[in-house]
Amino acid sequence: MRYRKIRGHRKKWKRIDDWVESNKDLDINYLKTVQRSYCKIWVAPWYSIPITNSAVPQPNGVTKAKMLEGLLTIHDSWKQTLNELGQPYYLKIWLYEPRFFLSQVVCSIGDMQHFYNQTFYKPTINKAFPLVNYGKLADTLANFDWEHCWDEDFLTDSDLGSQDSWGMTTEEFASHKSWFTSELKKTHRLTRINTAYNNQINSYAFKKGDVYIGGIP
Known part of the structure; x- marks a missing residue:
């Protein structure tokens, strides 16, 4: 790209x-x-x-x-x-x-x-914080305690919705559904989440990278 x-x-x-x-x-x-x-x-x-x-x-x-x-x-x-x-x-x-x-x-x-x-989702296998990547700021960052998590993007069943809920034409919803289906073919993490309506929907998490949570002990 x-x-x-x-x-x-x-x-x-x-x-x-x-x-x-x-x-x-x-x-x-x-x-x-x-x-x-x-x-x-x-x-x-x-x-x-x-x-x-x-x-x-x-x-x-x-x-x-x-x-x-x-x-x-x-x-x-x-x-x-x-x-x-x-x-x-x-x-x-x-x-x-x-x-x-x-x-x-x-x-x-x-x-x-x-x-x-x-x-954030915390994986069972953690990565050490890469201090070496931060040059002159490494000494300052070393004063923090860092926890490794995943940076993820999310889709849920609500993002698919229905033709009526989106106000789409039949052709528009067919294209939207095709996009949603193609996204779910990518590697993802599946969980069930509770909604405000006392039911559960699927949540699909797509890993995009890492996020390090740092605080002064």
Whole structure:
């Protein structure tokens, strides 16, 4: 696949600096209200692309390093604020590879403190965190405890739906059903999930990479 070239890196670096500055102060009033918060890498063009759009290259080199430094800065600032609350909290960096642009800082408190514990599938065979891949930031990242999970995309039976539920023509739904069927031919992990209507539907998880969950012990 031919990737679309990302130009204007110095402008991107300025946007990264602006993103860090705008997000390093945790909105404690919002957190107390909803008991959870997160900060994704909101830097153009990556924040605006579909997750499945592999034609846009992942950030790398200096750009990726600056983004990771930004996540660490936000994490450290949030940690200081959370420590001042004087109550237990969840604070982690979710570091995705290779879909790095999905990486984020996540926190929760109170009744939602353990909300994120079941977010990712944890394989029986774990990968060690690849510190060697992070250059000058390796020493800082070594201070975290890292847990290996899978980065997955999901489909459910609801994504198939019916012709009436989607408001499609017969031809449109036939094409949609063909796409859904072809997706299920790919390697996936099948689970059953409960719905709000007290029944169960199939969930199909497609592994896209790894996600490392890191927190300061």
